[in-house]
Amino acid sequence: MxxxxxxxxxxxxxxxxxxxxxxxxxxxxxxxxxxxxxxxxxxxxxxxxxxxxxxxxxxxxxxxxxxxxxxxxxxxxxxxxxxxxxxxxxxxxxxxxxxxxxxxxxxxxxxxxxxxxxxxxxxxxxxxxxxxxxxxxxxxxxxxxxxxxxxxxxxxxxxxxxxxxxxxxxxxxxxxxxxxxxxxxxxxxxxxxxxxxxxxxxxxxxxxxxxxxxxxxxxxxxxxxxxxxxxxxxxxGREIGDFYPDRDPHFGKTILSVKNLTEKGIFENVSFDVHEGEILAFSGLMGAGRTEIMRAIFGIDHYDSGEIYLDGKKVKIKDPESAIKHRIGFLTENRKDEGLILADSLRDNIALPSINGFVKHGLIDDKSVDDFANMLMKRLTVKAMSEQVTAGSLSGGNQQKVVLAKWVGSGSRVLILDEPTRGVDVGAKREIYDLMNELTDRNVAIIMISSDLPEVLGMSDKIAVVYEGKISGIVDTNGATQESVMTLATGGTDNARN
Amino acid sequence: MQETKSVETEKSKGFDFKKFVGKMGPLLALIVLVILVTVLSPGFIQPNNLLNLLRQVSINAVIAFGMTFVILTGGIDLSVGSILALTGAVTATLLTTGISPIIALLAGIALGSLLGFVNGLLIAYGKAAPFIATLATMTIFRGATYVFTNGNPITGAKMNDSFMFQFMGRGYLLGIPFPIFIMAVVYLVLYLLLHKTTFGRKTYALGGNENAAFIAGVKTKMVTIWIYTISGLMAAIAGIILTSRLSSAQPDAGTSYEMDAIAAVVLGGTSLAGGKGRIFGTLIGALIIGTLNNGMNLLGISSFYQQIVKGIVIIIAVLLDRKSNDK
Structure with missing residues (x-):
């Protein structure tokens, strides 16, 4: 045929x-x-x-x-x-x-x-x-x-x-x-x-x-x-330079420190640190428990034991609201189910995690919210008619930028990005990478879950590899290869791949 | 995805007739209805009749305003009629004891809120489907009303002695029935709550996408509980108006009021799936139902036929709404 x-x-x-x-x-x-x-x-x-x-x-x-x-x-x-x-x-x-x-x-x-x-x-x-x-x-x-x-x-x-x-x-x-x-x-x-x-x-x-x-x-x-x-x-239609922008990281002090986090049957003894200005990638096979670990840290799901420290102080994060108060942001892997309210305007989506900050005399100051949303949309180059159009009317890449705008706007110091470029086109991908660099330049710490190995190698400073709910290794991105990461992700032997 | 988006972009530059009808449809329908009824029965437009209509509307409108929040979250509250009856009975009983009417009214309102709170708990923490949870409490609260009243109306001299209580349902201020003021104040407060406070934003977010709202820091359980509490509170206010108006509390008061309230919300363009709608629409919806009732009474149409007409109007409204949503 x-x-x-x-x-x-x-x-x-x-x-x-x-x-x-x-x-x-x-x-x-x-x-x-x-x-x-x-x-x-x-x-x-x-x-x-x-x-x-x-x-x-x-x-x-x-x-x-x-x-x-x-x-x-x-x-x-x-x-x-x-x-x-x-x-x-x-x-x-x-x-x-x-x-x-x-x-x-x-x-x-x-x-x-x-x-x-x-x-x-x-x-x-x-x-x-x-x-x-x-x-x-x-x-x-x-x-x-x-x-x-x-x-x-x-x-x-x-x-x-x-x-x-x-x-x-x-x-x-x-x-x-x-x-x-x-x-x-x-x-x-x-x-x-x-x-x-x-x-x-x-x-x-x-x-x-x-x-x-x-x-x-x-x-x-x-x-x-x-x-x-x-x-x-x-x-x-233009030169895009190298696919991944250069990273010039400067690490500050440790922001987030996770110690022995365990939820029985899901993940076990997960410990890692992430520093100001650092991109820590979480690599591993799907179902290894990467997303579940982040959901527990962000207060969405329960965990049995372990500790979370922010700036050296032990914190108890009981729900996303308290995570946001601790200035953690979480771009989830499924933007339509968990990231956006598709029927709501871009403005309302972007302002939602920060909405309590816009109250004057008990009422929302609409003008400030408009300005806030507009400012973020400009900064993240969201392409849309106005801040009033619904989130559902945008393309995948622009929707993803709107979710990012939410978390940049809420002042996240630790930003968890779960598959940030999935279903996003090349141009928008590059813009997201550039934004990640801009954020780390401002001392934000980024945890990036990604199943895209070239992306992990191209964008991170360190790679934590998860295998069956445990961290099988945390390696420097310099010196890591697709093969070395994949070996850790499959439990250390290449046989596990087949 | 992108393709369709650009099409919409193109369109919205000009005047979007469909969007306009979608937004203003309920109001246009009300205007057409008013003109129609006025032509058929000129007495309709008399100020006295209109005030009378607004007074009749006030009870349903107050309940429907609370119901708007519930339906915006994708829920439903079937128990409002029973809450109305139980709070009315309790308030009336307190009044017959000669207690201060302020205390009696506050007690009724507190009880209504508590009953709504129970609905909220069942739905937020018991994870019961709103339809089932409130169907159950509808029967329970109705049964409790019968137990409490022994099935008899509650009335008494002391109850009717209270000027303040009498005023709620039967008083006039500046020549306007007092329930209309209550309706207006409730509308204003809930309008501000829904459209100008973070609570309102969270209500829409919860109805639009509960997961996303939760992850964005909305305490979804708390919001749910508050919303059903508000609905119960509104039912209690309506119960006070009705009890005062009738000078007695009937154990079967408010039966099937939930249906009129839901109808008002839906006629006003609020989506039963949650996340989309406005409280202004609910006000219009309640007025449409009120105009239908009042107009058909003026025209001497039997109440048997009235029910059929009301049902047909709801079906037409829903079909039109579907069409404008399907583009």
């Missing part, structure tokens, strides 16, 4: 989102589609699968002009779209999710569970995935759910599979497994359109790469003929 999209244009109202885009993919290749948020990647894919009509251009499938009436039609013709947010029914079993709306029925119209189970197992084992199909899908990791999505695609006999940021929430291990499956299917003639922000992956998995920017397709390359710098340049 060969798909060619030629000269595709699309406008929403007066707003042109695609102009003369060219893109082609065929069976047996992985073609990466890169570009910042808003570059038009999703729109292009939605036009291909028939969710939107186009305003101009041709879609040729095996040379024939084609247009699908919608995603279902596209799927029946062998084009399957795996979205970033998988929309599974978490309480329902794997098999029920896999066969949703495609249930196999017996001659009385009743659902034939045995047959469905058998087929589900067959497809999953084709991918080398050993998954209990009767388990609720919500109990499985995102990586496993991703594999189930692929199994669903093969079930519909997909010739071309579109994957939107499939690795955003996967561990290194799961990524390896996913790539093995993709390579395997590729050999069997399946073609992939692979949308991703992660450079390293593109070079690992893609045969070709097309870069989009502001609704045009900038360039198409064979992956082997291009380097990361060129791709970044194409994406942002």
């Amino acid at each position: 060969k798909i060619e999209m030629k000269n595709i244009s699309k406008a929403f109202g007066k707003n042109k989102v695609l102009e003369g885009v060219n893109f082609a993919v065929e069976s047996g290749e992985v073609h990466a589609l890169m570009g910042e948020n808003g570059a038009g990647k999703s729109t292009l894919m939605n036009i291909l699968t028939g969710l939107y009509g186009d305003d101009g251009g041709d879609i040729l499938v095996d040379g024939q002009p084609t247009s699908y009436s919608g995603p279902l039609d596209a799927e029946q013709h062998g084009i399957s779209f795996i979205h970033q947010e998988m929309n599974n029914f978490l309480e329902m079993s794997v098999v029920d999710n896999m066969f949703l709306n495609k249930e196999i029925k017996n001659k009385f119209g009743m659902i034939n569970e045995d047959k469905m189970r058998k087929q589900a197992r067959e497809y999953l084992s084709k991918l080398g995935a050993d998954i209990d199909v009767d388990k609720p899908i919500g109990t499985l990791s995102v990586g496993r759910q991703q594999l189930i999505e692929i199994a669903k695609s093969i079930m519909t006999d997909a010739k071309i599979i579109i994957m939107d940021e499939p690795t955003a929430a996967l561990t290194e291990n799961e990524i390896d497994q996913l790539f093995a499956v993709v390579n395997d299917l590729k050999k069997q003639g399946v073609g992939f359109i692979y949308i991703s922000h992660r450079m390293e992956e593109i070079f690992k998995i893609a045969d070709k790469v097309t870069v989009m920017r502001d609704g045009i397709s900038v360039n198409e390359y064979m992956t082997k003929d291009v380097d990361m710098k060129q791709l970044v340049r194409d994406m942002v």
Whole structure:
């Protein structure tokens, strides 16, 4: 199967989102589609699968002009779209999710569970995935759910599979497994359109790469003929310097000191110090307990024993309110569930942790809040019409900056950033890194949880590696390598990776 | 994501008719309704009738103002009618003993707050679903009212001796029924509380996203408890107005008042999912219901049909609201 999209244009109202885009993919290749948020990647894919009509251009499938009436039609013709947010029914079993709306029925119209189970197992084992199909899908990791999505695609006999940021929430291990499956299917003639922000992956998995920017397709390359710098340049339309800014850290005294923090079964004897002006990265596999440790420190979750010291004084942080009073901030890994109130304005989101400081005679001083929000939005280069628009209307990168603005505004001296650049485009990523440097220059201490190893190595001063709820080592970033960190993250032996 | 955002940006530069209707819809509906009723029954627009209407509205409005906070957090309070009855009965009983009316009124208000506080505890710390928790307390408080009153109305000479108590429901100030003043003061206080204080901000935040609010330092449990306490307090104020108005406390007073209050909040455009809405809308919603009731009475429509009409109006309002939300 060969798909060619030629000269595709699309406008929403007066707003042109695609102009003369060219893109082609065929069976047996992985073609990466890169570009910042808003570059038009999703729109292009939605036009291909028939969710939107186009305003101009041709879609040729095996040379024939084609247009699908919608995603279902596209799927029946062998084009399957795996979205970033998988929309599974978490309480329902794997098999029920896999066969949703495609249930196999017996001659009385009743659902034939045995047959469905058998087929589900067959497809999953084709991918080398050993998954209990009767388990609720919500109990499985995102990586496993991703594999189930692929199994669903093969079930519909997909010739071309579109994957939107499939690795955003996967561990290194799961990524390896996913790539093995993709390579395997590729050999069997399946073609992939692979949308991703992660450079390293593109070079690992893609045969070709097309870069989009502001609704045009900038360039198409064979992956082997291009380097990361060129791709970044194409994406942002300008030189972005090195991907990670230089750090010139000056450490002050110890701000936060955690001693023997333990929550049984979750994490154990966690001890570390973080200094003024320092970025301490927390690395490790997903599920190792990094987020849980931070949630306990911030007063969201309980811990059994251990002590937390701020400026050498023992403190008891019983809830986030008291953490904020101690000038700790926490950018959580899931900004939509925990970081933002999507229906509220940017202003109200940004001011929320600091709102008690804006009271005059018992009432909120709205003018000061407006100024406060505006000042922070400028400082963090949040791109929005005004401080009054809702947080839900912004792109991922801008939403992340709004969450950061909250915690910068609340005067955090210790800032915990959990996956600060996940789902954020390249330009905004760089801006977030620059802001981290600016904050540490002002003696803020940053704890950064990240599953992105190049980011950990590029941005931190020290790396604490967590393995199964314990800190398996704290190393200087100078001298650390992806391999040395990964070794600690997997319990010290390379065998644990496979 | 970005694409749709830019579209909205483009649009909002001009006059956004849909947004305008979404925001002003309830008010427009009220104006249309007033014109319609006036045409059908010119007596409607007479000052005396309008004052009468506002007085009738005041009880539901006061309850609905409290309910607005509850619904903004994504909750519901079904127990308001029962709280009204129980606090009315207790206040009336105290008055019949000849106790100072100030004490009797404060006791009623304190009891209403306490009952609301219990709702709040069950929901915040017992993690009970608001619907179930207040459904249970609705029955309990109603039962308690019957036990307390023995099923009989409470009235008595001493109760009606108190000028102050009489004034609450039946007095006039500057020619305007006193309950209208109570409604206005309550509106003003709760308006300020919701839109100008940190408590109000936290109410919206809690309703919009409880997790995010908690992590941003909002004591979500405390806010929840306070909100149900306010709702109970409002029910008690309404109970005092009603008891004074009737010069007696009826054990079945306030039955199904929760429905009118919820209807007023929803007609006013507040989302049952929480996080979105305004107390001004609730005032308009209460006025719409009041105008419907009053207008249909003037037109001599039987109360049986009135219920059907009210229900249909709510359905229309909700459908229109859905449409304007779906773009």
